Amino acid sequence: MRTSEINKRPVVTMAGEDVAQIRDVIYSAGGGAVGGFTLSGRGLLAGPMKQALAWTSVAALGADAVMIRDEDALEPTQSVLDASASAGGSGGNVLGSQVLTDSGVDLGTVADVVIEVAGMTGGQCDVVGYEIEASEALGTKGTKLLIPLPDTLAASGEHLMVPASAKDFVAQDLAGFGASIDAFRAQLRETT
Amino acid sequence: MQWWSWLIVVVVVIALIAGGVLAVQARRRRGGVIVDPAGPAKTHRRGGRP
Numbered sequence: 001m002r003t004s005e006i007n008k009r010p011v012v013t014m015a016g017e018d019v020a021q022i023r024d025v026i027y028s029a030g031g032g033a034v035g036g037f038t039l040s041g042r043g044l045l046a047g048p049m050k051q052a053l054a055w056t057s058v059a060a061l062g063a064d065a066v067m068i069r070d071e072d073a074l075e076p077t078q079s080v081l082d083a084s085a086s087a088g089g090s091g092g093n094v095l096g097s098q099v100l101t102d103s104g105v106d107l108g109t110v111a112d113v114v115i116e117v118a119g120m121t122g123g124q125c126d127v128v129g130y131e132i133e134a135s136e137a138l139g140t141k142g143t144k145l146l147i148p149l150p151d152t153l154a155a156s157g158e159h160l161m162v163p164a165s166a167k168d169f170v171a172q173d174l175a176g177f178g179a180s181i182d183a184f185r186a187q188l189r190e191t192t
Numbered sequence: 193m194q195w196w197s198w199l200i201v202v203v204v205v206i207a208l209i210a211g212g213v214l215a216v217q218a219r220r221r222r223g224g225v226i227v228d229p230a231g232p233a234k235t236h237r238r239g240g241r242p
Contacts, residue, residue, distance in 0.1 A: 007223035023221060024225065024226050040221045044214075044217065094227050095224050113225045
């Protein structure tokens with residue numbers, strides 16, 4: 001699923017209480033996985049909250065709501081951010097960042113991030129791809145394409161690096177993207 | 193000025209203030225995808241280092 005589908009999704013306790021809504025997706029530096037979410041309050045005039053939600057505290061990521069056990073699952077935002085940061089992390093919003101291959105070719109800019117949840121509850125939430133606004137290098141400038149990512153990924157700062165072979169596995173839509181990811185990762189394992 | 197002119201001015205000012213408040217709120221609540229966070233979340237800067 002795309003992270004834009006999670007933004008603004010309500011956070012609901014098992015008691016049925018609507019306590020927050022998702023604001024940002026926090027993406028761990030080293031592991032290519034989602035570490036948690038920052039939150040904003042419910043209601044038109046509510047702003048960002050001082051509490052955040054670690055992925056380990058999520059009971060279920062449903063189609064219409066993010067379920068948590070109770071309000072105690074929320075933690076101070078800084079501790080959730082720190083848990084996903086590397087030493088001396090550079091930080092930043094991935095959306096709008098430039099995607100470069102390790103051979104220095106600009107593939108485009110990130111329009112969205114694609115994640116995959118392993119299992120219904122308790123599984124890891126992996127970052128498996130980027131939806132990019134393609135550059136000329138992909139031959140379809142301006143169109144939105146899905147590009148797969150390796151299992152682990154160095155992602156920080158202004159540029160996001162991907163292996164050069166990733167451009168051979170781009171997909172047009174999410175339907176065929178799962179197969180592209182598997183083929184891309186299998187090819188990476190063969191070459192290493 | 194006629195009384196209805198003042199009424200129009202007041203309505204326009206209220207509409208502008210309400211629109212401004214809603215725009216600021218929408219910006220504060222807009223989400224993103226933060227990678228390798230290095231401090232308080234700053235998601236409104238696109239692709240930059242906070």
